[in-house]
Structures are given as structure tokens and as C-alpha cells.
Amino acid sequence: MIVGAGIGGLSAHLAFAGVGFEVAHYERRSELGPAGAGIFIWPDGVKVLRTLGLGERLAAIGNRPDFLVMRGPDGRPLSELPLKEIWDRSGAPGYVVSRTNLQDLLLDAVGPGRLQLGMRCIGLDQSDTEVIVHFDGGLEAIGDLAVGADGIHSAVRSVVAPDVEPSYAGIASWVGIVPNDGVQPEDTVVEYLGEGKRFGLLPLSNNRVYFNFAAAWDRGRPRPATGWSGFLERLFAGWPPQVPAVLRRLEGREPIHLEICDLPHLDRWSSVRVALLGDAAHATTPTVGQGACQALEDVDVLVRCLQSDPADVDGALRRYESERKGRAEEIVAFSRRGLERLHARDESIYGETYRAIHASSAPRTAMTIEGWLARGPNG
Numbered sequence: 001m002i003v004g005a006g007i008g009g010l011s012a013h014l015a016f017a018g019v020g021f022e023v024a025h026y027e028r029r030s031e032l033g034p035a036g037a038g039i040f041i042w043p044d045g046v047k048v049l050r051t052l053g054l055g056e057r058l059a060a061i062g063n064r065p066d067f068l069v070m071r072g073p074d075g076r077p078l079s080e081l082p083l084k085e086i087w088d089r090s091g092a093p094g095y096v097v098s099r100t101n102l103q104d105l106l107l108d109a110v111g112p113g114r115l116q117l118g119m120r121c122i123g124l125d126q127s128d129t130e131v132i133v134h135f136d137g138g139l140e141a142i143g144d145l146a147v148g149a150d151g152i153h154s155a156v157r158s159v160v161a162p163d164v165e166p167s168y169a170g171i172a173s174w175v176g177i178v179p180n181d182g183v184q185p186e187d188t189v190v191e192y193l194g195e196g197k198r199f200g201l202l203p204l205s206n207n208r209v210y211f212n213f214a215a216a217w218d219r220g221r222p223r224p225a226t227g228w229s230g231f232l233e234r235l236f237a238g239w240p241p242q243v244p245a246v247l248r249r250l251e252g253r254e255p256i257h258l259e260i261c262d263l264p265h266l267d268r269w270s271s272v273r274v275a276l277l278g279d280a281a282h283a284t285t286p287t288v289g290q291g292a293c294q295a296l297e298d299v300d301v302l303v304r305c306l307q308s309d310p311a312d313v314d315g316a317l318r319r320y321e322s323e324r325k326g327r328a329e330e331i332v333a334f335s336r337r338g339l340e341r342l343h344a345r346d347e348s349i350y351g352e353t354y355r356a357i358h359a360s361s362a363p364r365t366a367m368t369i370e371g372w373l374a375r376g377p378n379g
């Protein structure tokens with residue numbers, strides 16, 4: 001039984017069904033409509049999607065950038081990373097994709113009628129031989145294993161790590177997709193960094209661009225009466241002309257506003273017949289764009305562990321945890337440290353961070369990233 005139909009849950013469905021497990025899948029939303037803005041799937045995630053037989057379809061919906069450039073708000077270059085060389089040496093490219101396109105691709109591969117929608121998990125009970133998932137409205141389902149792919153506010157987590165609460169990272173993001181029309185060359189992802197703020201442009205396929213603003217933010221502050229676009233125009237005044245160009249292209253629509261959280265360390269990711277994956281286990285801040293890729297790595301390892309010894313669920317879940325937990329938690333911690341430096345409220349901290357990025361050598365940064373990617377389950 002899988003709870004949650006985000007990128008992690010849908011991929012898990014495909015992976016389990018693909019090796020012959022019988023899958024029942026529950027999602028609290030009553031329909032799977034638009035799924036947010038864009039996402040960067042790095043080669044570690046792409047390799048998992050390829051093992052699920054989705055490589056060609058991913059390439060068809062994604063845009064494969066060749067460069068990642070960081071600049072100051074005045075346009076001055078801080079660093080330029082040759083992504084194409086990383087792709088060549090990693091054995092797979094990375095893609096920027098629309099989340100809705102990726103969700104549609106995964107749903108299509110899962111097939112019609114395979115998800116039970118409008119099913120909000122509210123708790124679980126388990127014994128040595130079975131697990132029962134309880135849903136809102138008094139319904140329940142019984143199976144051999146429950147996989148909690150239900151995101152950062154996971155209900156399934158209550159039986160594995162009951163006291164763990166998401167931790168607010170002190171920043172907000174404002175994201176969306178607008179027509180590109182020359183705003184950003186298709187082969188280059190750009191990030192503008194300055195004053196503890198960040199503005200990223202990630203070109204998508206089909207003449208679209210995914211934008212991402214981020215800045216320090218007091219949690220719960222209300223939306224300004226002028227709306228987010230006016231707010232961002234003021235917050236990023238004097239930044240490159242792409243800022244007003246993107247906001248203009250929204251044509252009155254509002255960007256999506258997200259208060260960014262991650263999960264502190266969990267002692268366990270599983271308990272007897274219940275396992276967590278993706279954000280339910282290791283939600284991370286988006287600094288290095290690895291949250292969904294780590295969910296995909298989880299899927300790959302979890303299914304392999306269970307496939308190798310389906311009769312010993314507890315043993316398989318322990319192997320899954322020991323293969324995956326250290327790596328995912330290292331990424332959560334690394335990403336949080338990066339976020340705190342990039343979005344510090346103290347000028348001396350963010351200034352030092354930009355100087356370090358400027359001073360770093362591109363080949364060495366590329367090697368570091370390749371090292372991270374190579375430690376994924378598919379090398």
C-alpha cells in the first residue's frame with residue numbers, strides 16, 4: 001500500500017508494479033490537477049526514471065541545460081558551471097521539467113484507475129503480519145506493507161517517528177512558469193544572488209521558463225495588499241531586467257508562495273511493516289535541488305531491498321534504511337547550511353558566501369557535484 005501520489009509515491013507505484021508486487025495506492029487529493037511550477041531533475045534522479053522505462057518520455061518533456069551561471073544582481077558573473085560536461089561524465093543528463101508535465105507522465109505510466117483519490121490517511125496500526133491504514137471517513141485498508149510517500153507533513157510518519165516536526169528555514173520562495181520569449185536562453189540556467197536574496201531562471205521546453213525568487217521571510221506574514229507581484233517588484237528593485245520581464249509575463253496571475261521547511265534527523269525511517277520515502281523521511285530545503293531526486297533514489301533502493309527478500313519485510317526495510325539514510329541526511333544538512341549562508345540576514349555572512357562562490361574553480365565544483373551524483377544507487 002502506498003500513501004501519497006507525489007513524485008515519490010507515483011514512482012514507487014511504477015517500480016513496485018514493474019517487478020510484480022500488487023499495489024494499492026491512496027491519495028488525499030480528490031483530483032490530480034496542476035502540480036506547482038518547475039523542477040530540476042539531476043542525473044541521479046534521471047537514472048531512476050530511466051530504470052522505470054521513462055527515459056525517452058522524460059527527455060521529450062524536459063529541457064536539458066548546458067550551463068549553470070551565477071551572477072550578482074548587477075549581472076556580474078560569479079561562476080559558470082559547464083553542466084554538459086557533468087552530464088557527459090555522469091552517464092545521464094539533468095532536465096528542467098514542469099511539475100505538471102512530470103506528474104502527467106507518471107500518472108499516464110501508472111495507468112487509469114490505479115489510484116484511490118480523496119483518501120486522507122489519518123493513522124496506521126500494524127502487527128508482525130499485516131498493516132492497517134486508516135482513512136478519514138472511517139475507511140481502512142489492509143496489506144503486507146505501507147509506504148508513506150505523503151510528504152513533509154506525513155501522517156504515516158506518526159508510527160515511525162511520532163515526535164518529529166518540520167523545521168522552518170527562515171525563507172520563502174515565490175515560483176511560477178511564464179512564457180520565455182527571449183527572457184532566458186534555453187541552454188542556460190541562471191541564478192542571481194545578492195543581499196541575501198536569490199532569483200533563478202530555469203528554461204523549460206516549449207518556450208517556457210520556470211522562475212524562482214527566494215528571500216528571508218518571517219513565517220506567517222500575510223500577503224501584501226498589492227499582491228505578490230508588486231511585492232517582488234519592490235523587493236528585487238534594481239535587479240536585472242528579467243525580474244520585471246517575468247513579473248509582467250504573469251499577466252495578473254500570482255506566483256506560488258512557499259514558506260520553506262525541512263525535516264530534522266529521524267532516528268528511523270521504518271518500523272516493522274511501514275516505511276517512509278521522499279519528503280516524508282527527509283524533506284530538504286531546495287538549495288541544491290535534490291529533494292525529488294532523493295525520493296527517486298529511495299524508490300530504487302526500497303524496491304530492490306524488498307524484491308531480494310519479500311518474505312523478510314522488516315529485514316528489507318532495515319537494509320533500505322541503512323543504504324539510504326546517511327546519504328539523504330547529508331544532503332538535507334548540506335542544503336540547510338547553504339541556505340543559511342546564501343539567505344543570511346547578516347551582510348558579512350552572505351557577502352563571504354558570494355566571494356567563496358566567485359573564488360571557486362568551476363572544474364573543482366563540477367567534480368564535487370559529480371561525486372555527489374555518483375554516490376546515488378545507480379552510480
Ligand SMILES: Cc1cc2nc3c(=O)[nH]c(=O)nc-3n(C[C@H](O)[C@H](O)[C@H](O)COP(=O)(O)OP(=O)(O)OC[C@H]3O[C@@H](n4cnc5c(N)ncnc54)[C@H](O)[C@@H]3O)c2cc1C
Nearest residue numbers: 004006007008028040121150151278279286289291292293
Ligand atoms: C521551491 C522548491 C523547489 C524545489 N526544487 C527541486 C528541484 O529542483 N529538484 C528536486 O529534486 N527537488 C526539488 N524540490 C523538492 C521536491 O519538490 C520534493 O522533495 C518532492 O516533490 C517530494 O516528493 P514526495 O513525493 O516525497 O512528496 P510530495 O510531493 O509532498 O507528495 C506527497 C503526496 O502525498 C499526499 N498526501 C499528503 N498527506 C496525505 C495523507 N494524509 N493521506 C494521503 N495522501 C497524502 C499529498 O497530497 C501529495 O500528493 C523543491 C522544493 C521546493 C519547495
